[in-house]
Amino acid sequence: MFITFDASPPGDDVPGVLLGFIGARYAREWDDLPPAERRARALSSFADLFGPRALDATGYIDQRWGAEPWVAGGPTAAPGPGVVAPYASALTEPVGRILWAGTETASRWTGFLDGAVRAGERAALEARRLVDASASDTETTGDAA
Numbered sequence: 001m002f003i004t005f006d007a008s009p010p011g012d013d014v015p016g017v018l019l020g021f022i023g024a025r026y027a028r029e030w031d032d033l034p035p036a037e038r039r040a041r042a043l044s045s046f047a048d049l050f051g052p053r054a055l056d057a058t059g060y061i062d063q064r065w066g067a068e069p070w071v072a073g074g075p076t077a078a079p080g081p082g083v084v085a086p087y088a089s090a091l092t093e094p095v096g097r098i099l100w101a102g103t104e105t106a107s108r109w110t111g112f113l114d115g116a117v118r119a120g121e122r123a124a125l126e127a128r129r130l131v132d133a134s135a136s137d138t139e140t141t142g143d144a145a
């Protein structure tokens, strides 16, 4: 597992749920394993990290995101050092009246839902400013076009 999450639902009387991603070369390696073998390896990884009770999981869901035709991988792109920084501003630069709001345009948590929300809020504020500026231009010039 290259990253794990406590995905337990809120409350006391609920099962504990662990979520883990298998990434990069491990994903390619594990992808071709029989599901039972992948399950055994995943639970063994959780046991190493969180203790032997993980081996007695009451449920197990295995999702191969790379095999999903409309997703083709996940959870996020991981460009190498120096790939994004020089060009990041180009991603957020408006093109005419088109504003960009995807998670890739976020200043923090790029590639995650948190970044998607931040980028959406930033783009909404930009849109608001453009609409306000356009309205005040119209008032000044009297041009309704």
Ligand SMILES: Cc1cc2nc3c(=O)[nH]c(=O)nc-3n(C[C@H](O)[C@H](O)[C@H](O)COP(=O)(O)OP(=O)(O)OC[C@H]3O[C@@H](n4cnc5c(N)ncnc54)[C@H](O)[C@@H]3O)c2cc1C
Binding pocket: 065, 071, 073, 074, 075, 076, 101, 102, 103, 104, 111, 112, 113, 114, 116
């Ligand atoms: C397998 C996987 C697991 C993930 N796990 C996590 C996680 O645990 N935690 C986390 O924070 N993030 C996770 N992510 C990342 C997270 O899902 C994304 O960062 C987030 O959804 C990006 O939001 P977005 O609004 O930028 O883009 P998207 O959610 O991709 O939304 C873009 C939308 O635009 C639509 N669209 C595309 N082209 C057009 C077009 N031409 N016209 C109209 N609509 C169009 C698409 O259909 C889509 O609905 C995961 C992603 C994957 C793939």
